[in-house]
Amino acid sequence: MTVNNRGPAERPARVMTKTLQDGVRRTVLPSGLRIVTEAIPTTRSAALGVWVGVGSRDETPTLSGASHFLEHLLFKGTEKRSALDISAEIEAVGGETNAFTTKEYTCYYARVLDADLPLAVDVICDAVANSVLAPADVETERGVILEEIAMHDDEPGDEVHDVFTEALFGADTPLGRLISGTEATISPMTRTQIHRFYRSRYKASNIVITAAGNLEHGKVVRLIRRALAGTPLDGPGEPGGLRPAARHRIKPPTTVVRNRDTEQAHLVLGCEGIGRLDERRFALGVLNNVLGGGMSSRLFQEIREKRGLAYSVYSYGSQYADAGVFAVYAGCAPGKAEEVLALIRAELATVATEGVTAAELARGKGMVKGSYVLGLEDTGSRMSRLAKSELLYGDLMSVDELLAEVDAVTLEQVNGLAADLLAKPMSLAVVGPFDDGAFSPAR
Known part of the structure; x- marks a missing residue:
């Protein structure tokens, strides 16, 4: 894949439009804002997204949670519309709006009937560009976000992934901090700080x-x-390039236990993965499916199907601009946690030393290809694909090109990645009814 890292040399003095693929066109406005669309004439709907290359890793420790706070506030009103107007105008035509924040970007989107796309453009662009951030709304949403943080703490199956990320990167680092922020950072955050951000x-x-x-x-x-x-998004500018690599650190392997009075033990065992532009990412997709990507995966078969030790067990990878995570999750009865953990470790060690089989390689490829193609069956996923290609990769691969990359993955590549990745020291996060020291140290 060729990365097109567009930079200052492309400063547009006028509107610049080009065709990227059949039905896909890209325009750069004089402001530097980029617009990418895909025409799908056979549908009667349209999805629109405004994607901002800002997330929780762009915050200072004091402003931890500011991106997510802002995501809430941008739907609270502009000079033209109240919060009720924003939601009511879209819902009156049967559409839907929402937003989400990640570590590296924030998205505001709407799905509507094709005839109502002009309304969606006006409403979403108004909300993103012209939010007033009224002081009363800041206080209201502060309470909502604190409730959201408390609710998240009541979901141990979600909490354990954050505990693991903190254990791997460190809670005091941009990648290790919580996207939502914490009560300690959200409570004192002022309207002035949020507006400046x-x-x-x-x-x-x-x-x-x-x-x-x-x-x-x-x-x-x-x-x-x-x-x-x-609006503040008008005026001269230049298109941004890809997010530059930043320094990040991986903590020495550790075990972190959060004592919770839960019916299940929630475990995440994992290590540093690979970044999103790493040429081995297609091999990782195949390896992940073989290990824990479905009901035919090794972990699911060994732990759930053969032994009945857990209802949920899977592996996953998260990729960022310059870093990544690879981990395995399992939820089981507390009394079975040590046994489940030992089985996970054993399976990872086996794949690291012996690799996967040709049959598993073929099945893993099929799963990657099928999930990708089937995931593009609606306008929302097509819209997201365009945004991530432009914002995160700097290039738009066609479906055929992506499938060819997966087909080109070899057994040697998958097994080489397994030997490198799965032999790394692992950190462990546990949420459940356990005291500190209940689990053996991470290896």
Whole structure:
């Protein structure tokens, strides 16, 4: 895959449009804001997303949770619309709006009937560009977010993944901090701090707007330009490139136990993975499916099907610009936790030393290809694909190109990655009715 890391040399003095693939067009506005659309004439719907290249890893320790706080606030009102107007205008035409925050980007999106795409463009662009961040709304959403944090703490199956990430990177690092922030950071955060973060980070050069469905690219561009005219996202600029690599650290392997009065033990065992642009990412997708990606995977068969020790067991990978995570999750009865953990360790060690078989390779490839193609069956997923390709990869691979990359993965590549990845020292996170020291040290 060729990475097109667009930079200052591409500063557009005018609107620049080109065709990327059949039905996919890309326009760079004079502000540097990028618009990518995919025309799907056979649908009667359209999905629109405003993607901002800002997430929790861009925050200082004091501002931990600011990106997520801001995500909440941008739906609370603009000079033109109240919070009720924003939701009511979209719901009145049967559409839906929502948003989410990750460690490296934030997305605001809407799905509507194709005829209502102009309304969705106006509403979402208005919310992202013109939010007033009223002091009363800041206080209201502060309470909502604190309740959200408390609710998350009541979900041990979710909490354990955050505990693991903190154990791996460190709770005091950009990748280790919680996306939501904590009560200690959210409670004192002021409206002034949030507004300053908003205006300094939400720049046109750092924003990609994507749409997919029954649409015309030129019309979408005109709608977006009209919606953003005269806003802080208007004016001269240049398109941003890919997120630059940043320094990150991996802590020495450790075991972290959070004592909770739960019916199940929740375990995550894992290590540093690979970044999203690593050429081995296709091999990792295959390896992940063989290990714990489905009901035919080694971990599922060994721990659930053969022994009945856990209801849920799976492996997963998370990739960032310059780092990654590979881990295995299992939920089981507390009395079975040590046995389940030993089986996970044994399976990882076996694959690290012996590799996977040719039959597993073929099955793993099929799972990767099938999940990708089947995941593109709706306009929302097509819209997301365009945004992630532009914002995170700098290039849009066609479906055929991606499938060819998966087909090209060899047994030697998968087994080489397994030997490198699964032999690393592992950190362990546990949430359940256990005291510190209840588990043997991480290896």
